[in-house]
Amino acid sequence: KAGVTQTPRYLIKTRGQQVTLSCSPISGHRSVSWYQQTPGQGLQFLFEYFSETQRNKGNFPGRFSGRQFSNSRSEMNVSTLELGDSALYLCASSLTDSTDTQYFGPGTRLTVL
Amino acid sequence: KNEVEQSPQNLTAQEGEFITINCSYSVGISALHWLQQHPGGGIVSLFMLSSGKKKHGRLIATINIQEKHSSLHITASHPRDSAVYICAGSRAYKYIFGTGTRLKVLA
Numbered sequence: 001k002a003g004v005t006q007t008p009r010y011l012i013k014t015r016g017q018q019v020t021l022s023c024s025p026i027s028g029h030r031s032v033s034w035y036q037q038t039p040g041q042g043l044q045f046l047f048e049y050f051s052e053t054q055r056n057k058g059n060f061p062g063r064f065s066g067r068q069f070s071n072s073r074s075e076m077n078v079s080t081l082e083l084g085d086s087a088l089y090l091c092a093s094s095l096t097d098s099t100d101t102q103y104f105g106p107g108t109r110l111t112v113l
Numbered sequence: 114k115n116e117v118e119q120s121p122q123n124l125t126a127q128e129g130e131f132i133t134i135n136c137s138y139s140v141g142i143s144a145l146h147w148l149q150q151h152p153g154g155g156i157v158s159l160f161m162l163s164s165g166k167k168k169h170g171r172l173i174a175t176i177n178i179q180e181k182h183s184s185l186h187i188t189a190s191h192p193r194d195s196a197v198y199i200c201a202g203s204r205a206y207k208y209i210f211g212t213g214t215r216l217k218v219l220a
Contacts, residue, residue, distance in 0.1 A: 031206070033206075033207065033208070035208070037154075042210060042212055042213060043199065043201075043208075043210040043213075044210070045207040045208060045209070045210075048206045048207055050206070055205075055206040056205050056206040056207045058207070088154050090154075090156065092156075092208075097203075097206050099143055099144040099161075099163070099203045100161070101146070101158045101161050102146070102158060102208065103158065104148075104155065104156040104157070104158070106154065106155055107154045107155070109154070
């Protein structure tokens with residue numbers, strides 16, 4: 001069974017631009033979560049989707065948004081990029097929710113210049 | 114006070130030593146997860162616990178629900194165990210992460 005895939009793996013953007021990251025969960029998994037990891041703040045929860053519905057959202061500004069498609073694939077978007085958005089963005093999938101084991105993708109490393 | 118607290122932050126051990134990493138969590142956490150992250154970023158889920166004890170190879174994870182405390186033990190540690198170990202609590206469809214323990218095992 002294929003693991004969680006994320007594209008692109010690396011991305012360089014400049015301040016003010018926007019970016020879209022993609023996540024394909026493990027087949028059969030319906031829950032997709034997104035996390036941001038930085039050296040200073042560690043791992044922080046962004047949002048979680050299940051059956052195209054956002055069930056929870058972390059404490060991030062409205063510039064961070066996401067969505068899930070009917071095939072469970074998910075995208076997250078960051079608009080008006082700031083230097084502080086430079087981070088590793090990880091997505092994870094599970095069967096139903098966070099009490100299940102989550103399987104993490106390799107991440108997208110975003111650098112904002 | 115963070116909802117998930119982990120200690121120690123850094124740990125250096127000699128090969129073969131028994132290692133313990135601790136995690137305390139707050140009310141409302143329904144399950145506790147132990148994760149491993151190697152340099153390069155990839156995160157692997159090691160255990161999910163809601164009660165008792167689990168063992169996989171040289172790794173053992175325990176949880177005490179009354180005390181809201183979990184431990185991850187590594188027996189006969191090896192340099193390939195060098196990684197960051199993270200505990201995370203499940204609540205309301207999200208993980209709440211500890212700060213991680215950076216483990217270095219010396220040959």
